[in-house]
Amino acid sequence: MSLSIDELYVAYGARGVIQGLSLPPLPSGSLVALVGPNGAGKSTLLRALAGLEPMKGSVTHDGVDVTQLNFAERARRLSYMPQQLPPGIALGVLESIIVGLRVGGAEHPAALAFEALRQLGIEHLADRGLDALSGGQKQLVALAQLLARNPQVLLLDEPTSALDLHYQLRVMDAVRQRVQAQRLLAVAVLHDINLAASHADTLVMLDRGRVVACGTPEDVLRPALLAEVYGVQARVERCSRGRLQVLVDRAVLQPKGAA
């Protein structure tokens, strides 16, 4: 099972943002990190895959042409967690997850909902109101809502951007564990290159709507490419435990694709 993207185009009005993007098949059971500068087209790509932006090109999952599915079928298969969370709704945390599951016709919604909260270590928020949560708590609940639905492809737009050190790792570990145990595919936009390097099987680097690198973290994270794409002078080294680390020393010239 894999997700295949071929010759994808997305435009806002006359302005092309994703310009004929193709990737090698992304296999189920893997976590793909989508990285790249502000304005590169990362959110646009995820939204187009989820059917939230009009697109041209081919997207197939497990041999199924997802562009031919209706919106509900597509959303069940490929589920998107947005970068900007919608404003609070007057529901409790656990209740909001259960309501979403009931709409999707899931069996045992309460058990699934609680398991998602437990996996992210936020059971203590179950009875809190959605509109009375901190920014990071909202982000964790949004991820719990998505995990509970158990889509085959998780499209996560900066899932850790509001999280503290503990929960950044907790979320990435939970996503990795889910992906491997249930043979799902996760595509996560991450600005934290080191989090991407430590948790992703594959890195896809976007710049101005095009793929500039795709491969293992070791293949993609090269100082010359980081300079060209992000305009930073960086070292890529192994730490005392052998993990790949990107150490950014300074910003250099403004890269061409910058926001």
Ligand SMILES: Nc1ncnc2c1ncn2[C@@H]1O[C@H](COP(=O)(O)OP(=O)(O)OP(=O)(O)O)[C@@H](O)[C@H]1O
């Ligand atoms: N609704 C929209 N209408 C018009 N242009 C848009 C819209 N959303 C995004 N864009 C433009 O499309 C380009 C890609 O935006 P996108 O949000 O996909 O970038 P991104 O890679 O997710 O950036 P960031 O890291 O800042 O979230 C940018 O130039 C942006 O200004």
Ligand SMILES: [Mg+2]
């Ligand atoms: Mg974005």
